Amino acid sequence: MSAGGTDPRATRGDDRELLGIAVAEARLGLAEGGIPIGAALVAANGSVLGRGHNRRVQDGDPSMHGETAAFKAAGRQSTYRGTTMVTSLSPCWFCSGLVRQFGISRVVIGEARTFHGGHDWLAEHGVEVVLLDDPECVGLMTDFIAAHPALWHEDIGAD
Amino acid sequence: MSAGGTDPRATRGDDRELLGIAVAEARLGLAEGGIPIGAALVAANGSVLGRGHNRRVQDGDPSMHGETAAFKAAGRQSTYRGTTMVTSLSPCWFCSGLVRQFGISRVVIGEARTFHGGHDWLAEHGVEVVLLDDPECVGLMTDFIAAHPALWHEDIGAD
Secondary structure, three states, rough: OOOOOOOOOOHHHHHHHHHHHHHHHHHHHHHHOOOOOOOEEEEEOOOOOEEEEHHHHHOOOOOOOHHHHHHOOOOOOOOOOOEEEEEOOOOOOOHHHHHHOOOEEEEOOOOOOOOOOOOOHHOOOOEEEEOOHHHHHHHHHHHHHHHHHHHHHOOOOOO | OOOOOOOOOOOOHHHHHHHHHHHHHHHHHHHHOOOOOEEEEOOOOEEEEEEEEHHHHHHHOOOHHHHHHHHHHHOEEEEEEEEEEEEEOOOOHHHHHHHHHHHHOEEEEEEOOOOOHHHEEEEEEEOOEEEEOOOHHHHHHHHHHHHHHHHHHHHOOOO
């Protein structure tokens, strides 16, 4: 389903495939002892420009969320027009600000049940937002938050 | 002067000192061939938790703006309550989202003449915003943008 945009539409089949990349990144992070959130930045032609996952625990780096890791991995780009950021979890304000500032055209989101970030704001500002409400993504975060609530709160700046 | 908040007030003397750190970082970046924007994250007691500057050119890393570099350098923190982000230039949406998500309490800005980011939005959401309108900061960015317009546009995602 599509959320918040002006033109709700059916999910493209390849959005589910793109989400698979984000989920694979999330699972990599979990296997490393980290927070299981992953993302990828994908060009208009479907090629993956960059992919990554949250690295707070692994690198002691609070600036590397799934989306910022994917953005960094993509390196310098002259434009983000036509790109899609696919992420296993609704983007927080930091990552939503990234999408808005750089003009990323679309955001495909695994789930927004365990955390509702800034994706409505992005839709209001012309970003195409696709919310897949994926049960695997919900399960990953539900289990993680139950097991590590303090770490999760730290990652989103919740006192 | 204070901008956007509900309680305009005189600038604290130490905000000018804090800005000196951000400007020193901006000048370091310029000397390295980079974009001259610097920042620091400062604790409520005045201690500098982290400082840094834009590293797009130096590291080929589009995710390291002045503010994100300072945030990363501060490492993991359990809370950002009472902290100040001082930056030589108005924070873009990416860096404004960072401030909002992590609950950074204050933002001290060198100038917003050459680039107007999300600081009004931050003030609307309860962040104390102090805009110093510093001539040295204006000069740094005016000269840089004139000399390297394409690089500057790349840094803010302007096509």
